[in-house]
Amino acid sequence: xxxxxxxxxxxxxxxxxxxxxxxxxxxxxxxxxxxxSDIAERLSGANLRGHDSxxxxxxPRYAQWARDGVQVPNKTIEIVLDQPGFAIxxxxxxxxxxxxxxxxxxxxxxxxxxxxxxxxxxxxxHLGRIGDWSERCAAANVVSIHFVNVRGSLLVAPxxxxxxxxxxxxxxxxIPVAGGEPVILDLATSxxxxxxxxxxxxxxxxxxxxxxxxxxxxxTADPVPLYGEVPEGQYPDPNNGPGALTAFGxxxxxxxxxxxxxxxxxxxxxxxxxxxGEPKRRFCNGMFxxxxxxxxxxxxxxxxxxxxAEEILDFTAFVKSSRPATADGEVLxxxxxxxxxMAERLQTGLPLARQSWTDIVGTAxxxxxxxxx
Numbered sequence: 001x002x003x004x005x006x007x008x009x010x011x012x013x014x015x016x017x018x019x020x021x022x023x024x025x026x027x028x029x030x031x032x033x034x035x036x037s038d039i040a041e042r043l044s045g046a047n048l049r050g051h052d053s054x055x056x057x058x059x060p061r062y063a064q065w066a067r068d069g070v071q072v073p074n075k076t077i078e079i080v081l082d083q084p085g086f087a088i089x090x091x092x093x094x095x096x097x098x099x100x101x102x103x104x105x106x107x108x109x110x111x112x113x114x115x116x117x118x119x120x121x122x123x124x125x126h127l128g129r130i131g132d133w134s135e136r137c138a139a140a141n142v143v144s145i146h147f148v149n150v151r152g153s154l155l156v157a158p159x160x161x162x163x164x165x166x167x168x169x170x171x172x173x174x175i176p177v178a179g180g181e182p183v184i185l186d187l188a189t190s191x192x193x194x195x196x197x198x199x200x201x202x203x204x205x206x207x208x209x210x211x212x213x214x215x216x217x218x219x220t221a222d223p224v225p226l227y228g229e230v231p232e233g234q235y236p237d238p239n240n241g242p243g244a245l246t247a248f249g250x251x252x253x254x255x256x257x258x259x260x261x262x263x264x265x266x267x268x269x270x271x272x273x274x275x276x277g278e279p280k281r282r283f284c285n286g287m288f289x290x291x292x293x294x295x296x297x298x299x300x301x302x303x304x305x306x307x308x309a310e311e312i313l314d315f316t317a318f319v320k321s322s323r324p325a326t327a328d329g330e331v332l333x334x335x336x337x338x339x340x341x342m343a344e345r346l347q348t349g350l351p352l353a354r355q356s357w358t359d360i361v362g363t364a365x366x367x368x369x370x371x372x373x
Contacts, residue, residue, distance in 0.1 A: 011357045017058055019044050021364060022370060025059060026041035028367040029066040030073040031095065035127040039097045044128040047350040051186070051340035052204065053195025054129040057356045060235055060363040062095075062126070070283060071095050071125035077102045080269075080356040085110060086118040088269060104133045104289070108140045111291035112367075120268040125360045131186030133289070134174025138182035143292040145173045147263035151271050152283035153227070156190045157213055157244035159254035164244045167273055169260035171258040176294050178309040183316075184335035190245040191259040194238050197245065201236055202275055213241040215247050235359070251300035263288040 014260045022040035031039065032207045039062070041110050065071040075094025078088060086104050091099035110117035127133075151165030158165050164223035168190040175183040178291035199225040200207045214225040225243025227236040247253035265272035270286025297306040306314070320331045345351075353362075364371050 007308065009353050009354050010230055010351050013163050013357065015048060015346060017351055018047075019371065020359075021360070021369070022281060023058060024369045025063055025360075025364050025367060026073075028369050029063050031066075032074050033096060033249035035074055035098050038101065038163045039095055041096045041177045042128050042132055043133070044117075044350065047352075048342045049129070049131070049338035050193065051129050051131070051193075051338070052199050052352075053197075055195075056350065056352070056360060057195060057199055058126075058128075059358045063363050063367065064235065065125070066095075069168070075099060077121075078124070078285075084118070085116065086115045088120045088122070089286070090122045092242075093282075093284060094125055094130075095125055096125045097132075099124040100133055100287070101126045103287070104144075107144070107289055108137055109278055109289040111142050111259065111293045112140075114295045115293050117291040119289045119291075120270075121289070122268060122270040122284075124270075124285045127285045127287060129186065130153050130170045130172035130287075131174075131184050133287075134184050134186065134215045137291060138174040138176040138184065139175045141178075141294050143173075143175050143294050145290045147171060147260050147268075147288045149260045149264035149268075149270065149273060149286050150283075151265060151273055151286060152281045153194075153239075153271060154280065155194055155238055155245050158246055158257075159247055160252045161242070162213065162215070162217055162305040163325060165259070165274060166190070166247070166254075166257045167334050168245065169257045169261065169264075171256065175312065177312050178298075178307075180309065180313055181335060181339060183337070187248075189247060189260060191253070192245065194226070194245065197226050197238070199353065199356070201227060202353040202355040202359070206357065210241050210246055214248050219246065247252065261344070268365050324365055 019040045023036045026036035028037050045058050053257045066073060072093050075092045077099055078090040080090055081088040107119040130148055133146055134144055151294050153167040155163035155168055156166035168188045170188045172186040192207055195367055207221040210219045212220050212225055214220055226238050226241040228241040230236045232255040232296050237271045247257050261272045264270060264286035268286045271281055279296050316333050322331050324330055361371050
């Protein structure tokens with residue numbers, strides 16, 4: 001397979017090629033070998049699973065953030081408070097692909113020791129696809145729930161409003177299944193993640209018709225109201241447009257978004273996304289996470305239910321037995337589509353809008369990184 005399939009607006013980049021290029025780019029901005037590799041693997045891993053919004057399209061923005069000091073390479077978390085069952089940690093604005101791993105590993109270790117645990121992460125750089133952390137926990141047989149806010153990133157209008165008041169505030173949960181694939185739920189509380197709007201702006205997959213609201217209150221699929229007009233040679237900035245993303249599910253998603261601010265921002269200590277009369281706060285992610293060692297809770301119970309894995313597998317089969325709503329449709333459970341997409345894209349390569357690939361190449365060349373033919 002060629003590195004770039006000719007013709008059209010989509011190019012297909014083999015996974016190993018984009019990982020190597022991304023690793024070189026992040027090494028060039030000052031990341032250690034491990035951190036550069038972690039960022040490259042996790043960004044490309046998002047594409048493999050079909051979460052293109054949190055994938056390699058973010059390479060140019062991450063590189064610029066490193067140069068501008070928005071995200072700081074090679075940070076080690078600071079332990080603010082350490083107790084047997086919980087920890088409060090500060091990420092020092094380090095790359096979230098490193099800071100998230102360090103934090104989640106603390107949560108896993110404490111859950112293994114205590115049965116249950118909590119971590120509150122403050123001041124992390126962009127944590128990437130939050131499903132990464134649910135998957136990491138599930139691989140250790142730990143159930144996890146993650147509440148995330150995006151301080152300093154006002155992109156989403158609350159239900160019934162026009163003005164931006166929320167970030168995209170993702171939520172993720174992971175449940176291990178002995179002898180089966182884990183259940184992984186990973187979603188933004190906005191109708192679409194900002195990265196999906198960026199993908200659409202760059203010529204990728206189109207957005208649903210209610211993904212954004214313009215300055216006049218009209219729902220739209222056009223990503224331009226989020227970014228405004230982008231000057232030649234500049235990377236799109238979602239802070240510049242007059243419109244906003246919408247919350248998914250109207251008032252329900254808006255309520256969940258508010259909850260993310262309460263859990264990750266207020267309770268977790270990272271700070272919420274705004275205060276009347278105060279300048280916009282510095283960009284970061286906060287993440288409040290719960291961990292449960294599944295082995296402590298597993299086994300038949302007095303009601304006659306089976307083991308945890310048996311219950312999950314039986315219920316999965318029950319859900320999937322529902323008749324499809326369309327002739328060619330299928331009922332899927334959380335994590336199933338991602339696994340199928342990964343198997344396909346490992347064979348075909350990662351599909352990128354041609355402009356997105358051009359931006360990545362331009363970033364590499366600007367840093368003196370050689371792009372393979």
